[in-house]
Amino acid sequence: MIQKKVAENVRHDGRSVRENVLAAAVQLFAEYGYHAAPLRDIARMAGIQAASIYYHYANKEALLVEIMESHMRQLNTNLEYILRDQSDPLQRLYAAIANHIRLHTTYKNEFFIIDTEIRALEGNNRTNILALRDRYETLLQELLRDGMDKGIFRQSDVKVSSYAIIAMCTEVATWFRPNGRLNVQQVIDIYSKMITQGLLDGGDHAQTLGESART
Numbered sequence: 001m002i003q004k005k006v007a008e009n010v011r012h013d014g015r016s017v018r019e020n021v022l023a024a025a026v027q028l029f030a031e032y033g034y035h036a037a038p039l040r041d042i043a044r045m046a047g048i049q050a051a052s053i054y055y056h057y058a059n060k061e062a063l064l065v066e067i068m069e070s071h072m073r074q075l076n077t078n079l080e081y082i083l084r085d086q087s088d089p090l091q092r093l094y095a096a097i098a099n100h101i102r103l104h105t106t107y108k109n110e111f112f113i114i115d116t117e118i119r120a121l122e123g124n125n126r127t128n129i130l131a132l133r134d135r136y137e138t139l140l141q142e143l144l145r146d147g148m149d150k151g152i153f154r155q156s157d158v159k160v161s162s163y164a165i166i167a168m169c170t171e172v173a174t175w176f177r178p179n180g181r182l183n184v185q186q187v188i189d190i191y192s193k194m195i196t197q198g199l200l201d202g203g204d205h206a207q208t209l210g211e212s213a214r215t
Contacts (some may be wrong), residue, residue, distance in 0.1 A: 019047040025063040033063055034120045065115060065125050071110045072132040075094035075103055078150045079139045089147030093196060096143055096190045100169040105184055108173045115170065137162055147199070154201040165195055 015023070024045035028037035039060050043050040057063050079091045082095045106110045114129075121129055147153035172187060182190075 014092055016044070017048060017052070021048070021056055022054055022063065022066060026109050026113065028137075029064065029067070029113050033062075034113070034117045054086060061121065061125060064113070064120060064199070065105070065129070067110055068114050068118070068121075068129050069132065070114040071107055071114060072129065072136070074101070076132060076136050076139065077204050078103070079136065079143075083143060089143070089150055090196065093147065093199070094141050095164070096168055097192045097195060099114060100166070101172050101188050101191065102184060103177050104170055104173040105178075105187075109168070111173060140165065144199070148201075151201060153199040156199070161199065163173065168195065 021042060022141065023065055024042045026038070028042055028045065035059075039053055040050040040195075042060075042063070046053075046123065057066075062074045079096055082092055084179065086092050086095060092189050118129060118133075139160075141158045144153060144158050144161050148158070169191060170190070176182075176187060
């Protein structure tokens with residue numbers, strides 16, 4: 001059983017019971033792992049009886065699915081909007097990097113759970129979450145391929161490039177601190193410059209990244 005630390009309830013801040021349960025699950029899944037976080041401890045942290053959870057969630061896996069699905073959909077929806085709203089490859093890339101870093105640093109625990117607990121899902125739940133992850137990779141690859149087709153990015157393996165960008169931007173959440181030396185916008189600018197310079201097909205594109213990205 002998780003230690004008495006669980007008794008220190010998450011802040012409720014006027015949230016609904018369902019939201020309190022979800023917030024408690026996020027905290028305990030991230031800290032102890034999905035399998036080591038019993039529903040009774042999630043209920044205690046949320047300030048309800050264990051049996052009351054079943055009025056809101058069918059089982060513990062349903063909690064895990066909601067955490068993963070809601071945040072993966074937000075990540076994908078934002079990137080889909082970027083691809084629809086912008087046509088310049090540099091603007092698209094900057095916005096995509098900013099989207100990934102902002103979400104992963106804002107919802108650090110949620111995305112940590114996504115990255116580490118997919119193996120805990122079963123059947124259709126696992127299939128559906130993996131499909132959302134694949135969709136995100138496909139969107140990013142579409143962005144990169146368009147930049148290559150337009151002669152902005154050098155020709156390279158699109159899948160490998162997308163995996164490298166995802167890994168780099170995801171890793172920010174492991175070391176970034178909101179009260180640290182750099183704010184999130186500064187980190188986005190640094191990462192955007194590094195990633196873009198690695199993709200550019202020569203020319204003067206790197207010099208115009210800052211202006212292009214914010215136009």
